Structure formats: structure tokens, C-alpha cells
Amino acid sequence: MNCFVTHLEAAIDGTRLPADRIATTHQDRPLWVRYNLEAIQQCVDRTTIASREPTLWRYRELLPPPEGAVPVSLGEGMSPLLSAPRLGKALGIPKLQIKDESQLPTGSFKSRGMALAVTMARHFGIRTLAIPTAGNAGGALAAYAARAGLEAFVFMPHDTPVVNQIECVLAGARVFLVAGLISDCGALVRRHQGAMGWFDCSTLREPYRLEGKKTMGLELAEQLGWRLPDVIVYPTGGGTGLIGMWKAFHELRSLGWLESEKMPRMVAVQSDGCAPIPRAFSAGESFASAWEDAATCASGLRVPSAVGDFLILNAIRESGGEAVAVPEKQILPAMHRAVSAEGISVCPEAAAGIVAMEMLVKTGSIGPEDHVVLFNTGAATKYIETVPLDLPMIDRPREVESSIFLR
Numbered sequence: 001m002n003c004f005v006t007h008l009e010a011a012i013d014g015t016r017l018p019a020d021r022i023a024t025t026h027q028d029r030p031l032w033v034r035y036n037l038e039a040i041q042q043c044v045d046r047t048t049i050a051s052r053e054p055t056l057w058r059y060r061e062l063l064p065p066p067e068g069a070v071p072v073s074l075g076e077g078m079s080p081l082l083s084a085p086r087l088g089k090a091l092g093i094p095k096l097q098i099k100d101e102s103q104l105p106t107g108s109f110k111s112r113g114m115a116l117a118v119t120m121a122r123h124f125g126i127r128t129l130a131i132p133t134a135g136n137a138g139g140a141l142a143a144y145a146a147r148a149g150l151e152a153f154v155f156m157p158h159d160t161p162v163v164n165q166i167e168c169v170l171a172g173a174r175v176f177l178v179a180g181l182i183s184d185c186g187a188l189v190r191r192h193q194g195a196m197g198w199f200d201c202s203t204l205r206e207p208y209r210l211e212g213k214k215t216m217g218l219e220l221a222e223q224l225g226w227r228l229p230d231v232i233v234y235p236t237g238g239g240t241g242l243i244g245m246w247k248a249f250h251e252l253r254s255l256g257w258l259e260s261e262k263m264p265r266m267v268a269v270q271s272d273g274c275a276p277i278p279r280a281f282s283a284g285e286s287f288a289s290a291w292e293d294a295a296t297c298a299s300g301l302r303v304p305s306a307v308g309d310f311l312i313l314n315a316i317r318e319s320g321g322e323a324v325a326v327p328e329k330q331i332l333p334a335m336h337r338a339v340s341a342e343g344i345s346v347c348p349e350a351a352a353g354i355v356a357m358e359m360l361v362k363t364g365s366i367g368p369e370d371h372v373v374l375f376n377t378g379a380a381t382k383y384i385e386t387v388p389l390d391l392p393m394i395d396r397p398r399e400v401e402s403s404i405f406l407r
Contacts (some may be wrong), residue, residue, distance in 0.1 A: 003066040004036045004043075008207055011311055019163045022124045023207055030204040032310050033064050033211050033245070037254045046226060046257050054078045056112055056215040061184075062251060063116065064211050068209045069123045074105035076115055077215075081223045081373070087343040088284070091354070095371040097229075099220060101378065102345045108378035109241060110140035110214065113209030117143040117201050120208040129149060129213070130198035132185030134237060135164035136301045136378050141201055142171035153198055155185040161299055181294055183304050195394045203238035204308040212250040213241045217248030219371065226252075230370040231321075233357055235349035235377055236268040236277055237303040246315040254363040264373075266321035267354040268312055269349075271296035274304060275325035277312055282323070286310050296328055297386050298348035300377060322365060326355040332386055334358075339380055348383055350376040 008017040023031055040061045052058035056076045065071060074371055079101050103110035114198060118141070119240035121129060130153040131141045139153040145152035152173040156164065157180060168175045178185045186202050191230030193200050194274035204210060221228060226251060235243045248265060252258050268277050273296040278287035288303040306312065316323055338344065346354075353374045360366040380387075 003064065004061055005064050005066070006034050006036050008032065009034050011308075012364050014066065022126070024200065025205055025307075028307070030210070031207040033207050034324050035062060035251070037251060041255050044223075049222065056115065056212070056219070059215055059218050062214075062218065064208055064249075065116075066117050069119060072119045072122060072144050073115060074111065074143065074147060076104060078219050078223070079103050081220065082342070082344060083345070084342050084374075087338055087354070090337075091357050092368055093357060093366060093370065093372050094355050096374065097358075097372070098342070098344055098346075098350075098376050099216070099248065100344055100376045101216070102347065102376055102380070106136070106140040107382055108136035108140065108347075109213065109375070110136045110378075111144075112215055113137075113212035113240060114140040114144040114201075116208045116212035117141075117206060117333050118148050118150065118217055120206075121148065121199060121201070122148045126199045128153070128187045128196070128198040129201050130196070131155070131201045132182050132189050133160070133164070133181050134302055135160045136300060136382065137172070137203070138173070138175075139164050139167040142168040142173035145173065146171045148319055153189075153196070155188055156286070157181055157185065157302075163384060166278060176378055181302065181304055183290070188198050197323060203240050203306070204243075210240050210244045210247070213244035214248040216375070217245030218252070220245070221249070221252055221258065226257055228258065228260070228262065228264045229373045230264060231267060231372040232365055233265045233267045233269060233353040233372060233374045235298065235301060235353050235375065236312060236323075237271055237300045238306050239268065239277070239308050240363065241375065241377070242266055242309055242315060243269055243311045246319070252338075262321055266316050266319040267353075267356060267360070268316055268321070268323040269353045270323070270325050271298055271301050271328045271331060271352055273328045274302050274323040276304060276306070278323040278325040280309065280323075281313060281316060286313060288313070296331070297382075297383075298331055298352055300347075300349045301352060324356040324359060327357065330355045334356060335380065335386070344376060345380040346376050347377065347378040347380050348386055350374060392395065
């Protein structure tokens with residue numbers, strides 16, 4: 001692994017911090033990892049990248065592990081970029097594609113961030129990790145901590161999808177259910193981290209998960225021949241993926257790797273049961289106040305307060321994008337419709353993105369000529385509670401008449 005990291009930079013005020021030691025936040029706000037892009041430009045080009053193994057580690061010059069640091073990996077392949085012709089036709093978006101993060105090792109995009117966070121934690125000699133989670137992040141941390149031989153403590157709301165609970169337990173994590181929301185879990189982690197000696201891997205409370213999520217943008221650009229789509233629709237909870245992609249696009253533009261200067265419009269999607277980002281966007285605010293009584297079937301969107309709120313809002317506005325709150329009652333029907341139309345394992349969070357696209361087509365914010373990419377951030381099978389079953393039973397299979405199959 002080569003490393004071109006020059007320093008860490010406070011996102012809130014630009015303060016420079018050293019990159020050769022454990023870092024968390026500055027003024028309780030996130031840190032950027034900054035690189036010597038001129039040196040990278042002289043060392044590697046797009047052709048070299050394309051010749052490497054198709055994993056997120058192919059972008060190693062734009063990732064933080066220093067020379068000699070062995071990646072903690074579960075084989076993070078490049079997630080496929082799939083055309084969605086039937087769904088796109090139904091929505092009025094013929095050029096719709098879905099980047100399917102459900103095919104990553106832990107069944108969600110969280111694999112990317114945790115691969116980098118755990119790699120760097122091990123590099124700095126950290127032995128115990130802790131995380132508040134809405135579900136998928138906890139499962140990913142548990143898996144990567146197990147891979148690295150580290151201890152993990154996972155705190156999740158008591159109604160977190162049971163599949164997420166099971167995967168954490170199977171990976172050997174210490175799992176605690178909390179009577180509250182992810183914000184309550186986060187407060188619990190921070191309150192006890194000093195006494196327990198664990199390192200907080202919460203969203204944007206260390207700088208390296210962001211760098212892992214950034215690879216979604218790097219991959220997307222490469223898969224599209226180093227061009228970017230007109231619109232990116234991104235289900236947004238803590239927003240690390242959206243922030244990371246926007247960072248990636250700026251780094252690629254600085255490297256001169258993009259075929260066009262045009263940047264995509266970033267659309268952040270939340271449920272109207274928990275919509276702090278759309279509310280702040282509509283009000284013209286720079287920060288998002290906490291959402292009271294957050295509730296949505298899309299557990300990854302149930303984040304009442306994001307530490308990177310101002311970065312999400314900055315990226316949306318800078319891109320000419322939007323923040324959309326969709327009706328909660330429309331999310332699960334959209335999930336069923338999408339999976340049955342395309343066979344892609346669309347999660348509730350991505351289904352919220354489908355509802356948002358319908359809304360934006362109606363307002364004219366997305367047109368029929370727009371090339372749109374929707375991120376499917378996790379596998380539908382992780383949300384078994386959202387699919388009630390009432391299947392017909394055939395009691396006497398040898399006596400059944402064909403006519404019953406037509407009812």
C-alpha cells in the first residue's frame with residue numbers, strides 16, 4: 001500500500017491536523033483526509049487503475065492506509081451498475097441505472113467504510129471498537145472486526161431488523177439493544193468510551209469510514225468511462241456516502257481523470273417520518289436540527305441528527321441538487337414494485353429513492369433525457385420484517401387441481 005496522505009483537515013473550519021496518529025473529530029465535527037494529488041497524478045493513471053484487481057483497493061493511492069498496512073478485507077468487489085429498463089420506463093426515466101451495493105460482503109454499502117475504518121484502527125494499534133448503528137453498519141463492523149481479530153461492541157435500537165442483530169452475534173460482537181434511537185445509542189457509546197477504552201466508529205466521528213464510502217464515487221466514474229451521470233439519487237441517513245462521493249468527484253476532477261467538468265446533481269432522500277435534511281434544505285439552513293419522534297421502516301434513514309449535516313447540505317447545494325422527503329406509506333410498495341420489475345434486491349432505503357424519483361419527474365426536476373443513478377444501499381433480504389407473508393398452502397399436493405393456480 002502506498003500513501004499520499006498529507007494531513008487531516010477539519011471540515012468545520014479548515015484546521016490542519018497530523019495524519020500519523022489516532023484522530024476523531026475537531027470541535028465535534030468531521031475531519032477530511034487530504035492527499036498530495038499532484039504526486040498521485042505523477043504516480044498512477046486511469047489505465048493503471050483499470051489493470052488492477054476489481055476491488056475497492058484498486059484505488060489505493062486515494063486511500064489512507066500507509067505503506068506496510070495490510071488491508072482488512074472480505075473481498076470487496078466492485079458493485080455492479082445495472083440498467084433498470086422496466087422500472088425506468090414506469091418512472092419516465094429511460095436512462096435509469098442502479099448501483100447495487102447489496103452485493104458487497106456484508107450485504108450493504110457499509111462494507112466499504114468498515115474495511116477502511118478497521119484497517120486504520122488496527123494500524124494505529126486499537127484493539128476494541130464500538131458503534132451505534134441502525135443495523136447494517138453494526139453488522140459490517142462486527143464482520144470486519146472479526147476479520148481483523150479485534151473486539152467489537154455494537155449498540156442498536158431495540159427494533160433494529162433481526163437479521164442485523166443475528167449477523168452481529170454470529171461475528172462475535174458484544175451486542176446491546178437500546179430502548180431508543182441511534183442517537184441514544186451514540187450518546188451511550190460516547191458516555192462510556194473513556195471507562196471502557198473502546199474507539200468510537202460512529203458515522204463521521206473518525207475520518208476513515210468516509211474514505212471507504214468515497215470509493216462508490218470512484219467506481220461509478222470508472223464504470224461510466226470516467227464520466228458522471230446527470231443525477232445521483234442517494235438514500236441519506238448519516239450521509240457519509242453522499243459526502244464521500246462528492247469528495248471523490250472533486251479529487252477526480254483535480255487529477256484530470258474526468259472526461260467532463262460537469263458534476264451530477266446530488267439528491268438526498270429521506271422519509272417524511274425522519275426528514276431533518278429536507279427540512280433544513282427547504283428552510284435554507286446550513287445545519288439540520290434534530291428530528292423529533294423519528295420513525296420509518298427504512299431503518300438506515302432513521303437518523304434524527306447527523307454530525308455531517310452541513311456537509312450533506314453543502315454538497316446538495318453546490319451540485320444544484322435537492323433534498324426530498326417521501327411519504328412513508330409509499331416506501332414498501334415501491335420496494336415490491338422495484339424488486340418484481342428488475343429482480344434487484346432493493347432495500348427500503350433505495351425504495352425511498354424510487355418514490356423520490358417519481359416526485360421529481362412530476363415536478364420536472366428530473367427529465368426524460370437525464371441519466372440517473374440510484375444507489376441501492378443494502379439487500380432486501382436484510383429487512384424480513386417489512387414483508388408480511390400470507391402464502392397459500394397446498395395440503396394435499398397429489399389431489400390439487402390446476403385451476404387453483406389461477407385464483
